[in-house]
Amino acid sequence: MEISIGISCPSCGGALNVEEGKKVISCRYCDALIWLEGDEGVYTVMFANNVTKEKAISLLNEWFGKKLKARDLKRRAEITEIFPIYLPFWRMKARSAGWVCGYREERHYDAVRKTTTVKKVPMEKMVFRDFDWTQIACDAGDIGVKYLRNLQGNTINANADQIPTFEVTTSKSDAINLGIEKIRQEAIKSAGVENITFQKMHVIPKSFMLIYYPVWIARYKYKERMYFATIDGVTSKVIAGRAPGDALYQAMIMTGGAILGGIISSLGIWTIGSSTGLGIFALIGGFIIFIASYMFFRHGSEIVEGDIEKKYGLPLESIKNIKNIRIDAPGNVFGGGKI
Amino acid sequence: MKVVQVKCPKCKNLFFSKTTDMAFICENCGTLHIREDEIKIFDYEFWKFSKNMEGEKFYMPFWKINVTINVKESKVVGLMKIANLLKGDTGKMDIYIPAIDCTPDDFRKWSNLLTFDKLNFEIEKTTKIPRIPLAIGEKEAEKLADFLVLTYEAEKPGVLQYIDYEMKINEKKIVYVPAYLINNKYVIGL
Numbered sequence: 001m002e003i004s005i006g007i008s009c010p011s012c013g014g015a016l017n018v019e020e021g022k023k024v025i026s027c028r029y030c031d032a033l034i035w036l037e038g039d040e041g042v043y044t045v046m047f048a049n050n051v052t053k054e055k056a057i058s059l060l061n062e063w064f065g066k067k068l069k070a071r072d073l074k075r076r077a078e079i080t081e082i083f084p085i086y087l088p089f090w091r092m093k094a095r096s097a098g099w100v101c102g103y104r105e106e107r108h109y110d111a112v113r114k115t116t117t118v119k120k121v122p123m124e125k126m127v128f129r130d131f132d133w134t135q136i137a138c139d140a141g142d143i144g145v146k147y148l149r150n151l152q153g154n155t156i157n158a159n160a161d162q163i164p165t166f167e168v169t170t171s172k173s174d175a176i177n178l179g180i181e182k183i184r185q186e187a188i189k190s191a192g193v194e195n196i197t198f199q200k201m202h203v204i205p206k207s208f209m210l211i212y213y214p215v216w217i218a219r220y221k222y223k224e225r226m227y228f229a230t231i232d233g234v235t236s237k238v239i240a241g242r243a244p245g246d247a248l249y250q251a252m253i254m255t256g257g258a259i260l261g262g263i264i265s266s267l268g269i270w271t272i273g274s275s276t277g278l279g280i281f282a283l284i285g286g287f288i289i290f291i292a293s294y295m296f297f298r299h300g301s302e303i304v305e306g307d308i309e310k311k312y313g314l315p316l317e318s319i320k321n322i323k324n325i326r327i328d329a330p331g332n333v334f335g336g337g338k339i
Numbered sequence: 340m341k342v343v344q345v346k347c348p349k350c351k352n353l354f355f356s357k358t359t360d361m362a363f364i365c366e367n368c369g370t371l372h373i374r375e376d377e378i379k380i381f382d383y384e385f386w387k388f389s390k391n392m393e394g395e396k397f398y399m400p401f402w403k404i405n406v407t408i409n410v411k412e413s414k415v416v417g418l419m420k421i422a423n424l425l426k427g428d429t430g431k432m433d434i435y436i437p438a439i440d441c442t443p444d445d446f447r448k449w450s451n452l453l454t455f456d457k458l459n460f461e462i463e464k465t466t467k468i469p470r471i472p473l474a475i476g477e478k479e480a481e482k483l484a485d486f487l488v489l490t491y492e493a494e495k496p497g498v499l500q501y502i503d504y505e506m507k508i509n510e511k512k513i514v515y516v517p518a519y520l521i522n523n524k525y526v527i528g529l
Contacts (some may be wrong), residue, residue, distance in 0.1 A: 007342050008342075009344075010342055010343060010344045011344050011353070023361075023374070024345070024359045024360070024361065024374075025359060026356060026357055026358065026359050030355065031355040031356060031357055032344050032345075032353065032354070032355055033344065033345040033354040033355065033356055033359065033363070034342060034343070034344055034345065035342075035343050035344075035345050035374055036341070036342055037341045037343070037374075095443070097482070097483060097486035098486060098489070099489050099490070099493050099499070101493070101498070101499045101500050101501065101502075102500070103500070122416045122417055122498035122500060123498065124493050124498050124499045124500075126490060126493065128443045128446075128447070128486075129443060130443070197414075197500045197501050198499070198500060198501045198502060200485075200486075200489060202482040202483070202485065202486055204479050204482055204483070206440075
């Protein structure tokens with residue numbers, strides 16, 4: 001995308017359009033090579049919004065009927081406002097080049113499954129890959145979007161001043177430092193070395209940009225309580241939101257969880273005599289199922305989706321949250337939240 | 340924002356070109372300079388094409404970095420433990436860093452080819468064959484040289500567990516290596 005920043009060629013005086021972030025350009029009139037310096041400008045990309053208001057309402061209605069939300073939500077929800085807005089995101093693409101050395105522990109068991117030996121298996125892993133990192137560049141409040149999940153779409157030549165946007169509140173230099181550090185951590189983690197004895201990881205930024213991404217924010221009322229949802233303006237997916245849960249589902253999961261947890265725990269107690277390890281494992285498993293179903297029962301009156309702090313959650317969901325930086329690949333989800 | 344026309348830091352000749360590049364070679368005095376945080380002059384050379392291939396001819400820039408490596412301490416386990424012999428070793432070597440935007444695979448392939456294979460070449464001072472724009476700056480090249488030194492140590496027999504080494508850069512220059520563009524891929528023409 002080209003943005004005119006209104007400079008004249010120092011050789012012929014011709015007006016030039018400069019692609020933001022470029023350091024060297026060739027004058028289209030006289031071929032003079034021009035060097036630009038001291039500019040803190042960032043290459044900026046704005047995605048086109050593909051979703052109309054009608055489509056956003058229809059997507060929201062579809063979302064009301066999914067997962068464990070209140071069964072009458074579709075019928076009783078009253079949309080109070082729905083509007084499009086552009087959210088700014090920092091995006092860094094960088095190459096990581098380094099080595100991570102260390103070891104993993106290999107446990108050996110005897111016949112009664114007691115650990116007899118712990119063997120250290122040495123590891124040395126090279127990381128030489130490109131990573132992408134994104135993070136929201138503003139304080140968007142609790143709208144459940146912290147990083148970009150999609151980087152495919154049509155861009156538009158538009159000025160952020162002419163379109164409603166959230167203002168960028170984090171500095172470019174802070175974002176660069178944070179991006180480098182997050183990519184370094186992710187690169188080290190990607191080596192998969194459990195116990196690290198040596199590491200050296202260079203992070204070489206390849207590009208850094210600001211992306212304005214369209215989202216629809218919808219607020220709706222259900223039984224006198226306010227909820228919200230966020231719709232991706234490029235992919236037409238509901239990416240985050242809060243919705244009322246359903247009492248029937250809560251009760252069913254509580255009952256089912258208590259029964260299943262109880263059966264597994266009982267089996268565990270019964271097995272302890274013949275196989276202590278397996279018995280204890282089953283006992284703990286049953287207890288976890290019971291606790292998980294209780295947590296859903298207690299907090300499941302509200303269903304949350306997206307990058308919103310959940311009141312309850314299973315261990316698997318926590319693992320998903322930390323895997324939000326991905327190796328560069330077209331069409332992949334990119335992100336840079338918690339590591 | 341400061342807008343200046345690029346000129347040779349040595350003879351002050353102004354630059355005109357349709358293509359943009361980080362490395363500027365003066366048509367008047369032949370000086371090559373690179374602009375990053377500051378303007379720096381670097382020595383450079385072109386290697387003559389020695390292979391005749393079908394495809395468009397280009398010159399591909401590489402950083403040639405001469406380094407002195409001093410391995411102070413290393414701990415290697417596993418096969419032969421041969422790398423322990425490196426303790427206290429010091430040596431000089433030339434490392435070649437591809438200076439264009441390329442995939443990690445191409446980076447390693449070209450870097451290894453020039454660093455380890457003794458390729459025969461002749462030097463020519465000037466050429467009309469187009470150059471692929473240099474995209475890897477000096478600082479980036481230094482980081483990649485350090486990574487490659489570590490790679491050469493890690494890839495020796497045994498499993499590296501710890502290493503303390505020092506890499507001193509003695510000399511940096513840019514070499515333009517002949518390349519053919521065949522089916523959208525560059526092939527070294529030596």
